Amino acid sequence: MRVLLTLAWRNLWRNQRRTSIMLGAIVVGVWAMIFMNALSQGMVTQMIEDGLSVIPGHVQARHPNYGDDPTVNSLLPDNDSAVSARLAELDAPAWTTRLTVPGVISSERESRGVTLIGVDPARDASLSFLADITIEGRLLDAVDDRGILIGRKLAETLDTELGKRVVIMSQTPDNTIADRGFRVVGVFDAKVELWEETWAITGKQTLQGLLGVPDRVTEAILSGADYRDVSDLAEQMQTAVSTDARVQTWLELDNYLATMLGVMDGFVLIWVVVIFLALSFGLVNTLVMAVFERVREIGLMLSLGMRPSSILGQIMLESMMLLLIGLVIGNLVAWLTIRPLESGIDLSMVAEGMEMMGVASVIYPDLRQEDVILANVVVLVLGFLASLSPAWRASRYDPVEALRKVD
């Protein structure tokens, strides 16, 4: 075996230039596979994470009518305190409850329709986009915080700023208008402009008080460790709320995101295979050449009694060695190019376009182990298969014919 290895190694470097070029092709191919996949995965992961922070969470329980009528008329049937107690007993990484209703925000000069979100700041922070916004001023500090957070864009539209008062108006369950002044305690910059325009966030208890719905919320939210695995979570949520609440996972709540996840998994494989196919022509070509050059030598070996399977093995070994070296360098180059980009690739010049796709304008490449393994395995397996034909042909040479052959 050692002899075979040494032999294959030597054969590989008989024609240094050819091997180097082939190696270059493999490296570029492998780099492209991994780099491109890290980029697209980064985009999708971010899209999903952003999406989840908006939904928010992996699983939600709401009144069945909330989808059609997202107002204070569609409160979660259960009391907030009861649901919270049951959610707390579950061993979930994150949960919260929220009161989310439409409202109107007014400054001295303008009025705008907004989504009012009453949150429990301590619980919500880990779940929603609140976790990674930059804020001027402060975040909310309690469920009864009487301050309000609004987006930068909304603040500009309203011609108001941090520290000023705004008036919030909303509908109560008995259809009268509830209104109150709130002080802007924080102005946030969000990744997507739409969020900055439409969200006004205050303490959950404060909003409950304003609307006259003490201890009631519109949604209970539960998040697990992995957004891909939510079915258990949905069952847990079901146990925490009464049967007339509707429990939905993010996959059901946002078809587009769920689809993107599926499409991207498919895309990763397709991309790897396409690149490999483009590569395979060169690989087979190289092997064919290598065999062709050595026809006489192979004939000699065969006539000296070497078994055809050894010839086959040797050629395969050469091919695998070539691929392995290519993979090692390719992986390394990919890693080296992705590393410096992990702080984010800024695409703000096309921000509005990215927003249409539901993506923020900074992409963080996501080098996923599975994808790297997938790329390597595909290259090795398909490379093995592609090399079989030339290697098999070489082992089938008729020694006499081969020896007579002159190039």
Place this chain on the structure above:
Amino acid sequence: MDIVLRLAWRNLWRQPRRTWLTVGAMVFSNCLLVFMISLQFAIYDLMINNTLRAFSGHLQVQAPGYLDDHRMRQVVDDVIPLAERLRQQLPDADVGARATAFVLASSDDRSYGIAIYGVEPAYEPAVSSIPGLVKQGRYIEAGDEVVVGSVLARNLRVEIGDELTVLGSGRDGSFSAAVLTVVGVFDSGVPDLDRSIAEMPLATFQDVFFMRGSGHHIVVNAPALADVDDMSQRVLPLLPDGVVLPDWDALQPGLQQMIRADMTSAFFTYGILVVLVAFSVLNTQLMSVLERTREFGVVMSLGLSPGRLGRLVLLETLMMGLIGLALGALAGGLLTAWVGSVGFTMPGMEDMAARFNLPARLYPDFTLATLFAGPAVVLLFTLLSAVYPALRLRRLHPVAAMRSA
């Protein structure tokens, strides 16, 4: 020259398997490029057309500042006569006048804030896809009629024949209200449109919202996207003072950017394919040059210049590249044509398509440009990658070359 050609052709087939494998790499990449580029541009065209045709159009005559604020008072005066004049003077353009108001739409038990558009029922079908997407009932004709989006109809729980009350502010800010009869429900498949838009006859709109003959914009559609600039130049002199004419890029700034973002990633993909082909060609041609070192030495010692030998190698590569281009374009064209006839779809495309104003099935079509742009680049890189082997010949020393095994 003829003899050089023949020589190159013969050399190419000395190693048929190698040549075919190299050509195979080109055909594979070219075929893929033709298909992907065709599909990509089909998507862009649809995206632009569907988005623009859906509503906003190629050009809009507006009051200055309306684009930023959409204020009720920023009007185009005498909008119907102006649209009529444009229609007469620009027979190849589609023209339709509109007015908009943000109103509260109420059925018996529900209310939603929507945008209601006053449109010219006779001309709207030419400038918007919405009239053609009426799935129940019919499009508006005149009087107190309204068509609503399917989601809005569901949310309001209204059906054909039901009454819809709209409540808003008129041009002078005064209280405006109307009771309209739902005559049709459209389903564009774009949730935003289906949820928040209703259309009524412009004349009725002007009456209800005290527009005094004015409107908010006139859509002018050129025959094709490429004619928009030209059309813009022809429309401008026909306009009265005090109006502006933003084009689709100003009306929908996200669209161009989305396409640009997508193109960047697409071109990265294509670039990788081309580079891989180039490596393949480089390898093949280098091998073929090295193999023939002795032969080249002989020829050179007979007085043939290295330059001409280099050209021979490039000629061989060109031939190989042309075969790859022809077969690749053919295969790509056939693939595109086949997919174009059955329609392209993939799992999950429906959801993605809805997001980007696309139908669930795409019918890519190739043009000369999409058919040959990709393969031409491949050919270019093929030739470039043969430059190195060709240049190596210059360094060839006849005697040393002859001696080499």
Place this chain on the structure above:
Amino acid sequence: MTARLLFLSLLIFSIPAVAAEDAGQIIRAAVDHWRGLSSYSEMTMTIHRPDWERSMTMQAWTKGDERSLVRVLEPRKDRGNATLTDDNTMWSYSPRINRVIKIPSSMMGQSWMGSDFSNRDITRADDIVDQYEHTLLTETEDGEFRVYEIRSVPFEDAAVVWGREELSIRSDHVVLEHRFYDQDGDLVKTLSTLELADLGGRTVARRQRMQKTETPGEWTEIQINDVEYDIDVGDSLFTLSSLRNPRN
């Protein structure tokens, strides 16, 4: 009519002339007295814009500080349009569509009948009493009257967007001016009394103008043509059916 406007004009007669009272008392006394009062008036509202102007004549009934009914008489095309307010809620009726529509909260910020008053301005009349802290700034002589300058700053939770409001009230309780400031202290709009008259047995601000600082060419004027106080108005006047079916 607009309860707030009426309220302000009512201030004029409702407070007995007091020598030196603090600002809160001046305003609070006014409102305490006003509660339970009723009125009927006819007025003309003129909306002026740089390129046009229009006038509407209206009749209005009020009872207490929460209920009002306003009906348009002129111009002809708007005749019969009516607004009913009760507490914070507002309904509109238009004979053209023969429908009563409850104004949703999202539209409360919009202009009332195209004027420089919002629907909110119309419904929130008693804000000025409970939701502000009042300070008497100065007291000056003006002939036989004294003029009180009162500064009213809304409480933290008040549903008021202004930074502060300032009122000039004469000792015979004519409100001469009501100024609205934003939270930077810039004047946003001013309601000023242009003309006084003896109507319904009292001195009232006959003509008032609401003027936004940023748009000098735009204003709304309300002129009271006739007014009666302490009339007998039944509660049934302030109902949806009365809104829909005028009895007079």
